[in-house]
Amino acid sequence: MIQVQAVQPEKTTESSVVFSVRDLNVYYGEFRAVRDASFDINENEITAFIGPSGCGKTTVLRCLNRMNDFIETARVEGKIEYHGVDLYDPQVNSNEVRRRIGMVFQKPNPFPKSIFDNVAYGAKLSGRFSKSEIDEVVENALRQAALWDEVKDRLKASALGLSGGQQQRLCIARCIAVKPDVILMDEPCSALDPIATARIEDLMQEIKKDFSIIIVTHNMQQAARVSDRTAFFTTEINPESDRRTGVLVEVDSTRKIFSMPSDERTELYVTGRFG
Protein backbone atom coordinates (compact mmCIF):
# COMPACT_ATOMS: atom_id res chain seq x y z
CA MET A 1 0.00 0.00 0.00
CA ILE A 2 1.67 3.22 -1.02
CA GLN A 3 0.83 6.32 0.91
CA VAL A 4 -0.28 9.45 -0.88
CA GLN A 5 2.83 11.50 -1.11
CA ALA A 6 2.82 15.24 -0.99
CA VAL A 7 4.69 15.47 -4.25
CA GLN A 8 6.33 18.85 -4.59
CA PRO A 9 3.56 20.70 -6.40
CA GLU A 10 4.58 22.51 -9.53
CA LYS A 11 4.25 26.26 -9.32
CA THR A 12 1.67 27.86 -11.53
CA THR A 13 1.49 31.56 -12.10
CA GLU A 14 -1.03 32.27 -9.31
CA SER A 15 -0.49 29.60 -6.69
CA SER A 16 0.07 25.88 -6.66
CA VAL A 17 -2.65 23.41 -7.52
CA VAL A 18 -4.01 21.03 -4.89
CA PHE A 19 -6.64 19.28 -6.96
CA SER A 20 -6.68 18.91 -10.66
CA VAL A 21 -9.98 17.42 -11.79
CA ARG A 22 -10.50 16.36 -15.40
CA ASP A 23 -13.68 15.05 -17.05
CA LEU A 24 -15.28 14.00 -13.79
CA ASN A 25 -18.45 11.98 -14.21
CA VAL A 26 -20.27 10.62 -11.18
CA TYR A 27 -23.02 8.06 -11.38
CA TYR A 28 -25.46 6.79 -8.76
CA GLY A 29 -26.36 3.45 -10.29
CA GLU A 30 -27.54 4.29 -13.80
CA PHE A 31 -28.14 7.94 -13.03
CA ARG A 32 -25.42 10.37 -14.04
CA ALA A 33 -25.38 13.02 -11.31
CA VAL A 34 -22.40 15.04 -12.59
CA ARG A 35 -21.19 15.34 -16.18
CA ASP A 36 -17.73 16.20 -17.46
CA ALA A 37 -16.54 18.54 -14.73
CA SER A 38 -12.98 19.84 -15.06
CA PHE A 39 -11.43 22.33 -12.65
CA ASP A 40 -8.40 23.08 -10.49
CA ILE A 41 -8.32 23.96 -6.81
CA ASN A 42 -5.50 26.19 -5.61
CA GLU A 43 -3.52 25.94 -2.42
CA ASN A 44 -4.30 28.21 0.53
CA GLU A 45 -7.35 29.59 -1.16
CA ILE A 46 -10.99 29.31 -0.31
CA THR A 47 -13.02 27.94 -3.19
CA ALA A 48 -16.81 28.17 -3.07
CA PHE A 49 -19.13 25.74 -4.83
CA ILE A 50 -22.47 27.37 -5.60
CA GLY A 51 -25.46 26.34 -7.65
CA PRO A 52 -29.08 25.28 -7.39
CA SER A 53 -30.13 22.29 -5.30
CA GLY A 54 -29.36 18.91 -6.83
CA CYS A 55 -26.65 20.15 -9.20
CA GLY A 56 -24.06 17.86 -7.65
CA LYS A 57 -22.03 20.13 -5.35
CA THR A 58 -22.07 17.63 -2.50
CA THR A 59 -21.41 14.79 -4.93
CA VAL A 60 -18.30 16.48 -6.37
CA LEU A 61 -17.09 17.48 -2.91
CA ARG A 62 -17.36 13.92 -1.64
CA CYS A 63 -15.34 12.67 -4.60
CA LEU A 64 -12.42 14.80 -3.50
CA ASN A 65 -11.78 12.79 -0.33
CA ARG A 66 -13.27 9.51 -1.52
CA MET A 67 -16.18 9.78 0.85
CA ASN A 68 -18.30 8.43 -2.00
CA ASP A 69 -16.60 5.06 -1.48
CA PHE A 70 -19.20 4.44 1.21
CA ILE A 71 -22.18 4.90 -1.10
CA GLU A 72 -22.69 1.50 -2.67
CA THR A 73 -24.19 2.79 -5.90
CA ALA A 74 -21.77 5.65 -6.50
CA ARG A 75 -19.28 5.33 -9.36
CA VAL A 76 -16.62 7.87 -10.24
CA GLU A 77 -15.13 8.30 -13.72
CA GLY A 78 -12.49 10.71 -14.90
CA LYS A 79 -9.31 11.83 -13.25
CA ILE A 80 -8.84 13.52 -9.91
CA GLU A 81 -5.25 14.34 -9.08
CA TYR A 82 -4.28 15.46 -5.62
CA HIS A 83 -0.83 17.07 -5.69
CA GLY A 84 -0.23 15.06 -8.82
CA VAL A 85 -1.29 11.71 -7.38
CA ASP A 86 -4.30 9.95 -8.89
CA LEU A 87 -6.75 9.75 -5.96
CA TYR A 88 -8.56 6.76 -7.43
CA ASP A 89 -5.45 4.73 -8.10
CA PRO A 90 -6.21 1.30 -6.61
CA GLN A 91 -2.98 1.48 -4.63
CA VAL A 92 -3.95 4.67 -2.85
CA ASN A 93 -5.04 4.17 0.75
CA SER A 94 -8.38 5.93 0.99
CA ASN A 95 -8.18 6.33 4.78
CA GLU A 96 -4.93 8.22 4.38
CA VAL A 97 -6.65 10.35 1.75
CA ARG A 98 -9.39 11.27 4.21
CA ARG A 99 -6.86 12.03 6.90
CA ARG A 100 -5.20 14.57 4.62
CA ILE A 101 -8.44 15.87 3.17
CA GLY A 102 -10.75 16.53 6.10
CA MET A 103 -14.46 17.13 5.94
CA VAL A 104 -17.01 19.23 7.80
CA PHE A 105 -20.57 18.12 7.20
CA GLN A 106 -23.77 20.05 6.70
CA LYS A 107 -25.29 18.79 9.92
CA PRO A 108 -22.97 19.07 12.93
CA ASN A 109 -22.08 15.47 13.77
CA PRO A 110 -20.00 15.31 16.94
CA PHE A 111 -19.31 11.86 18.33
CA PRO A 112 -21.46 11.07 21.38
CA LYS A 113 -18.34 11.46 23.50
CA SER A 114 -16.68 14.20 25.50
CA ILE A 115 -15.55 17.44 23.88
CA PHE A 116 -11.93 16.46 24.45
CA ASP A 117 -12.36 12.98 22.98
CA ASN A 118 -14.06 14.42 19.91
CA VAL A 119 -11.10 16.58 19.04
CA ALA A 120 -8.49 14.05 20.16
CA TYR A 121 -9.95 11.12 18.22
CA GLY A 122 -8.53 11.67 14.76
CA ALA A 123 -5.25 12.99 16.12
CA LYS A 124 -4.80 9.89 18.26
CA LEU A 125 -5.63 7.56 15.37
CA SER A 126 -3.08 9.19 13.14
CA GLY A 127 -0.43 8.00 15.58
CA ARG A 128 1.69 11.07 14.97
CA PHE A 129 1.37 12.51 18.45
CA SER A 130 2.52 11.18 21.80
CA LYS A 131 0.07 11.10 24.70
CA SER A 132 1.48 14.30 26.15
CA GLU A 133 1.26 16.11 22.82
CA ILE A 134 -2.41 15.30 22.40
CA ASP A 135 -3.49 17.81 25.07
CA GLU A 136 -1.69 20.51 23.20
CA VAL A 137 -3.08 19.44 19.84
CA VAL A 138 -6.61 19.55 21.27
CA GLU A 139 -6.11 22.98 22.80
CA ASN A 140 -4.62 24.43 19.64
CA ALA A 141 -7.38 23.01 17.47
CA LEU A 142 -10.07 24.37 19.77
CA ARG A 143 -8.34 27.77 19.82
CA GLN A 144 -8.14 27.85 16.05
CA ALA A 145 -11.80 26.93 15.82
CA ALA A 146 -12.58 29.83 18.20
CA LEU A 147 -14.17 27.48 20.69
CA TRP A 148 -11.52 27.20 23.38
CA ASP A 149 -12.78 29.94 25.67
CA GLU A 150 -16.28 28.54 25.66
CA VAL A 151 -15.34 24.96 26.46
CA LYS A 152 -12.00 25.04 28.29
CA ASP A 153 -13.70 24.44 31.65
CA ARG A 154 -15.78 21.51 30.47
CA LEU A 155 -13.59 19.49 28.16
CA LYS A 156 -14.81 16.30 29.81
CA ALA A 157 -18.48 17.19 29.26
CA SER A 158 -20.51 15.64 26.45
CA ALA A 159 -20.16 17.27 23.07
CA LEU A 160 -23.89 16.80 22.59
CA GLY A 161 -24.51 19.39 25.29
CA LEU A 162 -23.11 22.14 23.05
CA SER A 163 -25.28 24.41 20.94
CA GLY A 164 -25.54 23.78 17.20
CA GLY A 165 -23.03 26.50 16.36
CA GLN A 166 -20.61 25.28 18.99
CA GLN A 167 -21.02 21.72 17.74
CA GLN A 168 -20.15 22.82 14.22
CA ARG A 169 -17.04 24.63 15.45
CA LEU A 170 -16.18 21.50 17.42
CA CYS A 171 -16.42 19.50 14.20
CA ILE A 172 -14.09 22.01 12.56
CA ALA A 173 -11.69 21.65 15.51
CA ARG A 174 -11.86 17.87 15.18
CA CYS A 175 -10.98 18.25 11.53
CA ILE A 176 -8.12 20.72 12.18
CA ALA A 177 -6.64 18.53 14.93
CA VAL A 178 -5.71 15.89 12.37
CA LYS A 179 -3.65 18.58 10.59
CA PRO A 180 -5.13 17.98 7.16
CA ASP A 181 -3.98 19.68 4.03
CA VAL A 182 -7.44 20.44 2.68
CA ILE A 183 -10.75 21.01 4.45
CA LEU A 184 -13.98 20.27 2.59
CA MET A 185 -17.02 22.01 4.04
CA ASP A 186 -20.51 21.05 2.91
CA GLU A 187 -22.85 23.90 3.81
CA PRO A 188 -21.26 24.22 7.25
CA CYS A 189 -23.43 27.17 8.27
CA SER A 190 -26.82 26.11 6.97
CA ALA A 191 -28.07 25.21 10.45
CA LEU A 192 -26.55 28.22 12.20
CA ASP A 193 -27.67 31.70 13.14
CA PRO A 194 -25.94 34.78 11.64
CA ILE A 195 -23.64 35.26 14.62
CA ALA A 196 -22.40 31.67 14.60
CA THR A 197 -22.11 31.92 10.82
CA ALA A 198 -20.00 35.06 11.10
CA ARG A 199 -17.71 33.35 13.59
CA ILE A 200 -17.19 30.42 11.25
CA GLU A 201 -16.51 32.75 8.34
CA ASP A 202 -13.91 34.64 10.41
CA LEU A 203 -12.47 31.32 11.39
CA MET A 204 -12.14 30.32 7.74
CA GLN A 205 -10.18 33.47 6.97
CA GLU A 206 -8.05 32.76 10.00
CA ILE A 207 -7.16 29.19 9.05
CA LYS A 208 -6.83 29.56 5.30
CA LYS A 209 -3.12 30.31 5.63
CA ASP A 210 -2.70 26.73 6.83
CA PHE A 211 -5.28 24.91 4.73
CA SER A 212 -6.90 24.91 1.37
CA ILE A 213 -10.65 25.13 1.83
CA ILE A 214 -13.57 24.19 -0.38
CA ILE A 215 -16.96 25.32 0.85
CA VAL A 216 -20.37 24.43 -0.56
CA THR A 217 -22.88 27.14 0.16
CA HIS A 218 -26.35 28.26 -0.84
CA ASN A 219 -25.69 31.65 0.59
CA MET A 220 -24.50 33.92 -2.22
CA GLN A 221 -23.30 36.62 0.15
CA GLN A 222 -21.29 34.04 2.02
CA ALA A 223 -19.60 32.87 -1.16
CA ALA A 224 -18.86 36.46 -2.10
CA ARG A 225 -17.57 37.31 1.38
CA VAL A 226 -15.31 34.39 2.11
CA SER A 227 -14.09 32.84 -1.10
CA ASP A 228 -11.23 33.64 -3.43
CA ARG A 229 -12.57 31.57 -6.26
CA THR A 230 -16.06 30.36 -7.05
CA ALA A 231 -17.29 27.42 -9.06
CA PHE A 232 -20.84 27.62 -10.37
CA PHE A 233 -22.71 24.38 -11.05
CA THR A 234 -26.13 23.99 -12.53
CA THR A 235 -28.39 21.27 -13.87
CA GLU A 236 -29.05 20.40 -17.47
CA ILE A 237 -31.41 18.02 -19.18
CA ASN A 238 -29.55 14.79 -19.49
CA PRO A 239 -29.07 13.54 -23.06
CA GLU A 240 -29.41 9.91 -21.99
CA SER A 241 -32.42 10.18 -19.67
CA ASP A 242 -34.90 12.81 -18.64
CA ARG A 243 -33.40 13.34 -15.20
CA ARG A 244 -31.32 16.45 -14.78
CA THR A 245 -27.57 16.12 -14.60
CA GLY A 246 -25.22 18.46 -12.78
CA VAL A 247 -22.69 20.36 -14.88
CA LEU A 248 -19.95 22.79 -13.97
CA VAL A 249 -20.64 26.08 -15.74
CA GLU A 250 -17.52 28.03 -14.85
CA VAL A 251 -14.82 28.54 -12.27
CA ASP A 252 -13.23 31.91 -11.81
CA SER A 253 -12.14 34.44 -9.26
CA THR A 254 -15.04 35.25 -6.96
CA ARG A 255 -14.96 38.90 -7.96
CA LYS A 256 -15.34 38.00 -11.61
CA ILE A 257 -18.12 35.47 -11.00
CA PHE A 258 -20.13 38.02 -9.07
CA SER A 259 -19.44 41.05 -11.25
CA MET A 260 -18.98 39.92 -14.83
CA PRO A 261 -19.31 36.17 -15.26
CA SER A 262 -18.62 34.81 -18.70
CA ASP A 263 -21.71 32.60 -18.79
CA GLU A 264 -25.22 33.97 -18.88
CA ARG A 265 -26.53 31.22 -16.57
CA THR A 266 -24.06 32.28 -13.90
CA GLU A 267 -25.21 35.85 -14.15
CA LEU A 268 -28.87 34.86 -13.85
CA TYR A 269 -28.07 32.77 -10.80
CA VAL A 270 -25.88 35.20 -8.88
CA THR A 271 -28.29 38.03 -9.50
CA GLY A 272 -31.10 35.91 -8.13
CA ARG A 273 -33.10 35.62 -11.32
CA PHE A 274 -32.74 31.88 -11.55
CA GLY A 275 -32.69 28.81 -9.26
Next chain:
Amino acid sequence: MTAVELSSNDLRSREKGTGSLVLGFGLLVAVTFTLLSLFVLLARIFTQAIPAFRERGSDFITDTIGSEPGISGIWPGLFGSFGIGVGVLLLAVPLGLAAAIYLEEYAKPTRFNRFVIVNIRNLAGVPAVIYGVLGLIIFVGWLKPITNGGSVIAAALTLSVLVLPVIIITGMEAIRSVPTGIREAGYGVGATRWEVTRDHVLPYAMPGILTGTVLALSRALGEAAPLIMIGAITGLLPETSLTGKFTAIPMLIYNWSGRPDSAGGAIGWSNSAAAAGLVLLVLVIAFNLTGVLLRQKFEKKRVGT
Protein backbone atom coordinates in the same frame (compact mmCIF):
# COMPACT_ATOMS: atom_id res chain seq x y z
CA MET B 1 -57.19 41.03 7.23
CA THR B 2 -60.00 38.85 8.57
CA ALA B 3 -59.83 37.64 12.12
CA VAL B 4 -59.82 33.89 12.60
CA GLU B 5 -63.30 32.70 13.51
CA LEU B 6 -62.93 30.26 16.35
CA SER B 7 -65.97 28.64 17.86
CA SER B 8 -65.60 26.98 21.23
CA ASN B 9 -66.15 23.60 19.56
CA ASP B 10 -63.10 23.81 17.31
CA LEU B 11 -60.61 23.05 20.03
CA ARG B 12 -62.66 20.45 21.88
CA SER B 13 -61.56 16.87 21.94
CA ARG B 14 -63.16 14.70 19.33
CA GLU B 15 -62.46 11.54 21.31
CA LYS B 16 -65.89 11.29 22.79
CA GLY B 17 -67.79 9.09 20.34
CA THR B 18 -68.93 5.54 21.02
CA GLY B 19 -66.17 4.27 18.73
CA SER B 20 -63.40 5.46 20.98
CA LEU B 21 -65.28 4.26 24.05
CA VAL B 22 -65.48 0.74 22.65
CA LEU B 23 -61.81 0.86 21.67
CA GLY B 24 -60.80 2.04 25.12
CA PHE B 25 -62.84 -0.69 26.75
CA GLY B 26 -61.38 -3.33 24.46
CA LEU B 27 -57.83 -2.26 25.29
CA LEU B 28 -58.62 -2.32 28.98
CA VAL B 29 -59.96 -5.87 28.73
CA ALA B 30 -56.84 -6.97 26.85
CA VAL B 31 -54.51 -5.50 29.45
CA THR B 32 -56.53 -6.91 32.34
CA PHE B 33 -56.60 -10.35 30.79
CA THR B 34 -52.84 -10.34 30.23
CA LEU B 35 -52.00 -9.14 33.71
CA LEU B 36 -54.49 -11.50 35.29
CA SER B 37 -53.14 -14.61 33.59
CA LEU B 38 -49.62 -13.59 34.51
CA PHE B 39 -50.70 -13.09 38.08
CA VAL B 40 -52.46 -16.45 38.25
CA LEU B 41 -49.39 -18.15 36.85
CA LEU B 42 -47.04 -16.52 39.31
CA ALA B 43 -49.39 -17.10 42.24
CA ARG B 44 -49.67 -20.75 41.39
CA ILE B 45 -45.93 -21.24 41.01
CA PHE B 46 -45.33 -19.47 44.32
CA THR B 47 -47.94 -21.34 46.33
CA GLN B 48 -46.79 -24.64 44.89
CA ALA B 49 -43.11 -23.88 45.32
CA ILE B 50 -43.22 -22.66 48.91
CA PRO B 51 -43.86 -26.08 50.49
CA ALA B 52 -40.89 -27.50 48.58
CA PHE B 53 -38.57 -24.77 49.80
CA ARG B 54 -39.93 -25.02 53.34
CA GLU B 55 -39.34 -28.76 53.38
CA ARG B 56 -35.98 -28.83 51.60
CA GLY B 57 -34.42 -25.45 52.28
CA SER B 58 -31.16 -24.80 50.44
CA ASP B 59 -30.76 -28.56 49.98
CA PHE B 60 -33.19 -28.19 47.11
CA ILE B 61 -30.52 -26.26 45.24
CA THR B 62 -27.50 -28.32 46.21
CA ASP B 63 -28.89 -31.87 46.28
CA THR B 64 -28.87 -34.18 43.33
CA ILE B 65 -32.02 -35.65 41.83
CA GLY B 66 -33.62 -38.23 44.13
CA SER B 67 -36.22 -40.93 43.78
CA GLU B 68 -38.68 -39.09 46.03
CA PRO B 69 -39.64 -35.39 46.00
CA GLY B 70 -38.72 -35.23 49.68
CA ILE B 71 -35.06 -35.98 49.02
CA SER B 72 -34.73 -34.45 45.57
CA GLY B 73 -32.73 -31.38 44.50
CA ILE B 74 -31.97 -29.62 41.24
CA TRP B 75 -28.17 -29.44 41.32
CA PRO B 76 -27.58 -31.41 38.09
CA GLY B 77 -30.18 -29.24 36.36
CA LEU B 78 -28.52 -26.07 37.55
CA PHE B 79 -25.16 -27.38 36.39
CA GLY B 80 -26.57 -28.18 32.94
CA SER B 81 -28.38 -24.88 32.58
CA PHE B 82 -25.29 -23.01 33.72
CA GLY B 83 -23.21 -24.84 31.13
CA ILE B 84 -25.72 -23.98 28.43
CA GLY B 85 -25.75 -20.31 29.48
CA VAL B 86 -21.97 -20.07 29.48
CA GLY B 87 -21.84 -21.85 26.13
CA VAL B 88 -24.27 -19.40 24.58
CA LEU B 89 -22.39 -16.41 26.00
CA LEU B 90 -18.99 -17.64 24.86
CA LEU B 91 -20.04 -19.07 21.52
CA ALA B 92 -23.29 -17.75 20.12
CA VAL B 93 -22.89 -14.11 21.24
CA PRO B 94 -19.45 -13.46 19.73
CA LEU B 95 -20.25 -15.47 16.61
CA GLY B 96 -23.63 -13.79 16.12
CA LEU B 97 -22.20 -10.35 16.73
CA ALA B 98 -19.38 -10.96 14.25
CA ALA B 99 -21.93 -12.07 11.67
CA ALA B 100 -24.06 -9.00 12.33
CA ILE B 101 -21.05 -6.69 11.95
CA TYR B 102 -20.04 -8.40 8.73
CA LEU B 103 -23.51 -8.29 7.21
CA GLU B 104 -24.16 -4.66 8.16
CA GLU B 105 -20.77 -2.99 7.78
CA TYR B 106 -18.77 -5.04 5.32
CA ALA B 107 -20.98 -7.14 3.04
CA LYS B 108 -22.08 -5.57 -0.22
CA PRO B 109 -25.84 -5.73 -0.79
CA THR B 110 -25.59 -8.42 -3.43
CA ARG B 111 -28.45 -10.73 -4.28
CA PHE B 112 -26.68 -13.56 -2.48
CA ASN B 113 -26.20 -11.56 0.71
CA ARG B 114 -29.83 -10.48 0.72
CA PHE B 115 -30.77 -14.14 0.34
CA VAL B 116 -28.59 -15.03 3.32
CA ILE B 117 -30.18 -12.32 5.48
CA VAL B 118 -33.72 -13.36 4.58
CA ASN B 119 -32.86 -16.92 5.53
CA ILE B 120 -31.35 -15.92 8.84
CA ARG B 121 -34.68 -14.25 9.59
CA ASN B 122 -36.48 -17.45 8.63
CA LEU B 123 -34.20 -19.49 10.85
CA ALA B 124 -35.29 -17.41 13.84
CA GLY B 125 -38.80 -18.78 13.30
CA VAL B 126 -37.88 -22.46 13.00
CA PRO B 127 -39.39 -24.52 15.88
CA ALA B 128 -36.99 -25.54 18.62
CA VAL B 129 -37.61 -29.25 18.07
CA ILE B 130 -36.09 -28.97 14.61
CA TYR B 131 -32.92 -27.60 16.18
CA GLY B 132 -33.07 -30.63 18.47
CA VAL B 133 -33.00 -32.91 15.43
CA LEU B 134 -30.08 -30.91 14.06
CA GLY B 135 -28.25 -31.17 17.38
CA LEU B 136 -28.88 -34.90 17.53
CA ILE B 137 -27.45 -35.45 14.06
CA ILE B 138 -24.53 -33.05 14.17
CA PHE B 139 -23.43 -32.53 17.75
CA VAL B 140 -24.43 -35.86 19.25
CA GLY B 141 -23.69 -37.91 16.16
CA TRP B 142 -21.02 -36.45 13.89
CA LEU B 143 -19.14 -34.54 16.56
CA LYS B 144 -19.22 -37.34 19.09
CA PRO B 145 -15.41 -37.29 19.47
CA ILE B 146 -15.71 -33.74 20.81
CA THR B 147 -19.03 -33.80 22.65
CA ASN B 148 -18.99 -37.41 23.78
CA GLY B 149 -22.62 -37.78 22.71
CA GLY B 150 -25.54 -36.23 24.56
CA SER B 151 -23.53 -34.05 26.94
CA VAL B 152 -23.75 -30.49 28.26
CA ILE B 153 -21.36 -29.53 25.48
CA ALA B 154 -23.71 -30.93 22.85
CA ALA B 155 -26.61 -29.10 24.53
CA ALA B 156 -24.71 -25.80 24.65
CA LEU B 157 -23.78 -26.16 20.98
CA THR B 158 -27.35 -27.01 19.95
CA LEU B 159 -28.87 -24.10 21.85
CA SER B 160 -26.15 -21.76 20.58
CA VAL B 161 -27.22 -22.58 17.05
CA LEU B 162 -30.84 -22.08 18.08
CA VAL B 163 -30.30 -18.55 19.40
CA LEU B 164 -27.75 -17.50 16.78
CA PRO B 165 -30.37 -16.05 14.38
CA VAL B 166 -31.90 -13.98 17.19
CA ILE B 167 -28.50 -12.56 18.10
CA ILE B 168 -27.62 -11.81 14.49
CA ILE B 169 -30.92 -10.10 13.76
CA THR B 170 -31.03 -7.96 16.90
CA GLY B 171 -27.34 -7.16 16.41
CA MET B 172 -27.94 -6.06 12.82
CA GLU B 173 -30.85 -3.90 13.85
CA ALA B 174 -28.79 -2.28 16.60
CA ILE B 175 -25.94 -1.59 14.19
CA ARG B 176 -28.27 -0.23 11.55
CA SER B 177 -29.70 2.25 14.06
CA VAL B 178 -26.33 4.00 14.38
CA PRO B 179 -26.69 7.39 12.65
CA THR B 180 -24.76 7.75 9.37
CA GLY B 181 -23.41 11.06 10.63
CA ILE B 182 -21.36 9.30 13.28
CA ARG B 183 -19.87 6.90 10.76
CA GLU B 184 -19.05 9.69 8.32
CA ALA B 185 -17.49 11.74 11.11
CA GLY B 186 -15.18 8.82 11.84
CA TYR B 187 -14.28 8.23 8.20
CA GLY B 188 -13.85 11.98 7.77
CA VAL B 189 -10.85 12.05 10.12
CA GLY B 190 -9.24 9.10 8.38
CA ALA B 191 -10.47 6.19 10.48
CA THR B 192 -10.62 2.79 8.80
CA ARG B 193 -13.79 0.75 8.57
CA TRP B 194 -12.72 -1.37 11.51
CA GLU B 195 -11.76 1.67 13.61
CA VAL B 196 -15.13 3.25 12.96
CA THR B 197 -16.88 -0.01 13.82
CA ARG B 198 -14.87 -0.50 17.00
CA ASP B 199 -14.84 3.08 18.28
CA HIS B 200 -18.23 4.39 17.24
CA VAL B 201 -20.63 1.84 15.79
CA LEU B 202 -20.31 -0.87 18.45
CA PRO B 203 -20.42 1.45 21.49
CA TYR B 204 -23.49 3.16 20.05
CA ALA B 205 -25.16 -0.16 19.21
CA MET B 206 -24.23 -1.80 22.52
CA PRO B 207 -27.58 -1.29 24.29
CA GLY B 208 -29.40 -2.98 21.42
CA ILE B 209 -26.82 -5.76 21.27
CA LEU B 210 -27.26 -6.37 25.00
CA THR B 211 -31.01 -6.64 24.58
CA GLY B 212 -30.47 -9.32 21.98
CA THR B 213 -28.03 -11.14 24.23
CA VAL B 214 -30.43 -11.20 27.17
CA LEU B 215 -33.25 -12.35 24.91
CA ALA B 216 -31.12 -15.13 23.48
CA LEU B 217 -29.88 -16.25 26.87
CA SER B 218 -33.38 -16.35 28.33
CA ARG B 219 -34.58 -18.35 25.37
CA ALA B 220 -31.71 -20.84 25.66
CA LEU B 221 -32.28 -21.33 29.37
CA GLY B 222 -35.99 -21.98 28.92
CA GLU B 223 -35.94 -24.52 26.09
CA ALA B 224 -36.71 -28.16 26.87
CA ALA B 225 -37.69 -29.60 23.50
CA PRO B 226 -34.23 -29.64 21.85
CA LEU B 227 -32.77 -31.11 25.05
CA ILE B 228 -35.25 -33.99 24.92
CA MET B 229 -34.16 -34.63 21.35
CA ILE B 230 -30.46 -34.77 22.16
CA GLY B 231 -31.09 -37.11 25.09
CA ALA B 232 -31.06 -35.07 28.29
CA ILE B 233 -31.92 -37.50 31.04
CA THR B 234 -34.58 -37.07 33.68
CA GLY B 235 -33.81 -39.88 36.10
CA LEU B 236 -31.11 -40.09 38.73
CA LEU B 237 -27.88 -38.27 37.90
CA PRO B 238 -25.39 -38.54 40.73
CA GLU B 239 -22.41 -37.28 38.69
CA THR B 240 -22.24 -33.95 36.90
CA SER B 241 -19.64 -33.48 34.19
CA LEU B 242 -19.21 -31.60 30.96
CA THR B 243 -18.94 -34.71 28.86
CA GLY B 244 -21.21 -37.16 30.70
CA LYS B 245 -24.96 -37.51 30.86
CA PHE B 246 -26.68 -34.23 31.63
CA THR B 247 -29.95 -32.53 32.37
CA ALA B 248 -31.19 -28.94 32.70
CA ILE B 249 -33.82 -27.16 34.73
CA PRO B 250 -36.51 -27.05 32.03
CA MET B 251 -36.09 -30.82 31.67
CA LEU B 252 -36.70 -31.30 35.39
CA ILE B 253 -39.76 -29.08 35.34
CA TYR B 254 -41.14 -30.91 32.34
CA ASN B 255 -40.49 -34.34 33.76
CA TRP B 256 -41.49 -33.71 37.37
CA SER B 257 -44.74 -32.06 36.37
CA GLY B 258 -45.77 -35.28 34.69
CA ARG B 259 -45.11 -37.53 37.67
CA PRO B 260 -47.99 -38.59 39.96
CA ASP B 261 -47.78 -37.24 43.51
CA SER B 262 -47.49 -40.09 46.01
CA ALA B 263 -49.74 -39.83 49.03
CA GLY B 264 -46.93 -40.37 51.53
CA GLY B 265 -44.45 -37.46 51.57
CA ALA B 266 -44.87 -33.92 52.84
CA ILE B 267 -44.38 -32.55 49.34
CA GLY B 268 -45.20 -33.96 45.92
CA TRP B 269 -43.40 -33.81 42.54
CA SER B 270 -45.64 -30.91 41.52
CA ASN B 271 -44.18 -28.87 44.38
CA SER B 272 -40.64 -29.72 43.26
CA ALA B 273 -41.51 -28.81 39.67
CA ALA B 274 -42.91 -25.45 40.74
CA ALA B 275 -39.87 -24.76 42.90
CA ALA B 276 -37.55 -25.59 39.98
CA GLY B 277 -39.64 -23.26 37.83
CA LEU B 278 -39.22 -20.51 40.38
CA VAL B 279 -35.45 -20.97 40.37
CA LEU B 280 -35.42 -20.71 36.57
CA LEU B 281 -37.59 -17.61 36.73
CA VAL B 282 -35.25 -15.98 39.24
CA LEU B 283 -32.26 -16.83 37.06
CA VAL B 284 -33.83 -15.32 33.96
CA ILE B 285 -34.94 -12.21 35.84
CA ALA B 286 -31.42 -11.83 37.23
CA PHE B 287 -30.00 -11.98 33.70
CA ASN B 288 -32.54 -9.43 32.52
CA LEU B 289 -31.68 -7.09 35.37
CA THR B 290 -27.99 -7.39 34.62
CA GLY B 291 -28.82 -6.62 31.02
CA VAL B 292 -30.83 -3.54 32.00
CA LEU B 293 -28.04 -2.25 34.25
CA LEU B 294 -25.41 -2.77 31.55
CA ARG B 295 -27.69 -1.09 29.04
CA GLN B 296 -28.04 1.94 31.23
CA LYS B 297 -24.31 2.11 31.65
CA PHE B 298 -23.79 2.09 27.89
CA GLU B 299 -26.61 4.52 27.25
CA LYS B 300 -24.99 6.97 29.66
CA LYS B 301 -21.69 6.48 27.85
CA ARG B 302 -23.42 7.15 24.57
CA VAL B 303 -24.32 10.63 25.74
CA GLY B 304 -20.68 11.02 26.66
CA THR B 305 -20.68 11.53 30.45
